[in-house]
Amino acid sequence: MQKIWTSRELEYAFLFTFRKVNSINVEGFKSFFQNLPIDPYIKGNYRSRRLSRFIVAEDKLIKLPHGYLFQSKEYNPLLGDIKREFAELEDALIELDIFRDLILAFHDSCKLHPEAEIGVHQIRTICSPDNLGNPAPEGIHQDGTDFIGIFSVDRENIQGGETHLYAAKKQKPVFSKVLNPGELLLVNDHEFFHFTSPIKPEIEAQGSRDVFVLTSPSLLTE
Numbered sequence: 001m002q003k004i005w006t007s008r009e010l011e012y013a014f015l016f017t018f019r020k021v022n023s024i025n026v027e028g029f030k031s032f033f034q035n036l037p038i039d040p041y042i043k044g045n046y047r048s049r050r051l052s053r054f055i056v057a058e059d060k061l062i063k064l065p066h067g068y069l070f071q072s073k074e075y076n077p078l079l080g081d082i083k084r085e086f087a088e089l090e091d092a093l094i095e096l097d098i099f100r101d102l103i104l105a106f107h108d109s110c111k112l113h114p115e116a117e118i119g120v121h122q123i124r125t126i127c128s129p130d131n132l133g134n135p136a137p138e139g140i141h142q143d144g145t146d147f148i149g150i151f152s153v154d155r156e157n158i159q160g161g162e163t164h165l166y167a168a169k170k171q172k173p174v175f176s177k178v179l180n181p182g183e184l185l186l187v188n189d190h191e192f193f194h195f196t197s198p199i200k201p202e203i204e205a206q207g208s209r210d211v212f213v214l215t216s217p218s219l220l221t222e
Contacts, residue, residue, distance in 0.1 A: 016185065017185075020182055022182070026181045029096075032122070046131060048124040049122065052064075056112070069086065075142055076141065077138060078137055102184075106216075110149075119217075122212055126209075127208075129205070133199045140195040147216050149213070151211060155210075156208045161198075162176055162177065163177060163178070166192060166195070
């Protein structure tokens with residue numbers, strides 16, 4: 001029987017962990033990042049995004065009804081207290097075994113209870129010779145959830161995009177790494193602030209950074 005964690009146990013279950021998910025071939029994800037709608041809430045049209053929420057039931061994913069992303073200004077001073085709506089993940093993506101494997105890796109590593117909602121953000125950040133791409137325009141922040149997972153799918157013609165974890169905003173980072181394709185960073189959002197540095201092209205052409213960001217709770221509301 002799966003253990004149901006108390007809120008205090010959940011908060012201290014782990015601090016952060018980094019791993020390479022060898023069972024997931026990221027090539028199967030890449031085509032789904034070509035058709036992401038522009039994020040209308042960010043100026044500059046450099047970020048594209050989809051968002052869906054799920055629960056896990058006996059190693060199967062159950063997709064939940066459409067909802068709105070909501071964070072308070074305490075956690076997101078840039079876009080807090082706004083109900084944000086994004087297109088759902090594509091059905092063909094959700095049906096992939098590698099997508100299910102990714103969600104299960106997050107679910108099992110965080111020891112989530114069976115009813116826990118998981119939000120899955122599919123995000124592309126682009127840059128050009130004239131414009132940086134900013135994966136974290138809100139700066140060093142927490143999301144206001146329990147657990148966060150950042151899974152790298154692709155880095156195309158970019159430099160930068162290094163992910164940092166901080167025990168406090170004004171301290172030096174305790175973890176700094178460029179997440180390469182297939183790598184997953186799991187973070188206890190109660191314990192750390194996080195930030196990813198801007199990206200710029202390596203050569204004179206457009207560049208892109210593709211990731212899935214997973215959160216539990218999902219931060220979605222009806």
